[in-house]
Structure formats: structure tokens, C-alpha cells
């Protein structure tokens with residue numbers, strides 16, 4: 112951890128019921144969270160209102176996606192304005208599941224980021240390589256290209272957190288080693304320095320996602336350029352998520 116306040120996001124993905132979510136909220140409300148950490152959860156859209164109504168204000172709420180522009184005749188989409196209306200402060204964009212399962216492309220994701228920022232939402236901007244790309248030695252190329260698509264689209268980096276999530280580590284139990292994650296994070300920071308500015312490079316938080324859990328987060332958090340986590344599976348368990356939040360100390 113090095114740049115700015117440690118940031119831990121819980122991405123609940125397409126999981127939960129009213130009942131399981133009310134239990135998770137109760138566990139989060141009871142958890143002791145280190146004060147000097149930004150904590151955000153991203154519930155499925157349909158439960159955001161339930162979460163906002165009963166979750167402690169200590170934890171901010173994020174959408175898992177948003178539409179690329181103003182709402183209207185876009186069946187099945189959720190607009191930035193609607194997320195704001197429900198009290199969300201953040202949106203996750205460019206998640207690998209949206210890139211590789213749904214087929215979202217760099218340019219479209221960049222436009223979504225620019226629109227969300229223009230409306231005042233913070234953006235958790237995800238990037239990351241597939242296993243075959245890593246094995247072909249293309250990790251940096253792929254990550255830089257995805258990062259460039261954001262850089263080309265956004266006017267400012269003030270409200271962006273970069274989430275590096277190697278696709279081979281997501282939901283697989285195969286967490287990147289602290290060294291593997293650090294190597295990419297520092298390369299991303301260098302890319303920002305050379306292509307955006309030294310200030311943005313030093314201020315922007317770069318968080319890691321992919322099989323983070325209560326047992327491996329402390330070692331990862333020791334690395335200089337790992338400024339937090341985006342947690343999937345382990346964020347569905349309140350006490351374990353709290354352990355991850357508190358792993359920076």
C-alpha cells in the first residue's frame with residue numbers, strides 16, 4: 112500500500128436474496144472497520160435500495176455497471192442518474208465478466224467511464240489479462256491497452272480507482288502472488304506517469320482483485336503499489352470482508 116487511502120470494494124456480482132443480503136448487511140454493520148480505509152460494496156441493482164436503507168453510512172455503495180449515457184429507451188439497462196438517485200457514489204466498469212462474457216469493448220467502456228465521471232460518480236475501472244495472454248507474454252500490452260482506453264476517454268483521474276484483476280485469478284482460488292500483482296501495478300503506475308502525468312501516477316489508487324481472501328490479503332497489502340482490493344466471493348461473508356478491509360494495518 113502506498114498511494115492514498117487504502118480502498119476495499121466488495122463486488123457481490125449476481126449473488127444474494129433479500130434474506131441473505133439482510134444478513135450480510137447486519138454482519139457489515141457489526142464489523143469493526145479500520146477508519147482509514149475507503150470501503151465500498153456493489154450489490155446487484157435490485158438490492159441497492161435495500162442496502163442503502165439499512166447499511167451503515169461508513170460503507171459506500173456502488174453499481175456493478177451503468178449505461179453509457181443518459182437513460183431512456185434502453186431495455187434492461189440502469190443509468191448513472193438512477194444509481195445516483197439511490198445514493199450510489201461509485202460504479203464498477205470494465206469488469207472482466209462484462210468484457211469477456213457480455214462482450215463489452217474498450218472504447219464503449221471508456222465512454223461509460225467518461226459519462227459516469229461527468230455525472231459525479233466515482234469509477235472503479237477494471238482491467239486485466241486472460242490466462243492465454245499472460246502465457247503469451249502479453250500481460251503488459253493488454254493491460255496498457257485497456258488502461259489507454261480509459262485515459263483516452265476521461266478528462267480527469269480525480270475520481271478513478273484502477274482495479275487490476277487478472278482474469279485467471281477471478282473466482283478460481285488462484286490468487287496472484289504479491290510479486291506478480293506488484294509487478295503489474297508498478298508497470299501501470301509507470302504507464303500513467305509516461306502517458307498521463309506524474310501527479311496522476313502517484314495519486315491514483317491501483318487495487319488488486321482475483322481470489323483475495325482473509326488469508327492472503329495482508330501479504331498482498333504489504334506491497335508498495337497495491338492500494339487496496341476488489342473482492343468477489345469473499346465479500347459475501349461479512350466477517351471475512353472485514354478482515355480484508357483491516358489487512359492494511
Ligand code: G3P
Nearest residue numbers: 122281282321322343344
Ligand atoms: O470484482 C472482483 C472479482 O472479479 C474477484 O472475484 O471471487 O475472485 O474475489 P473473486
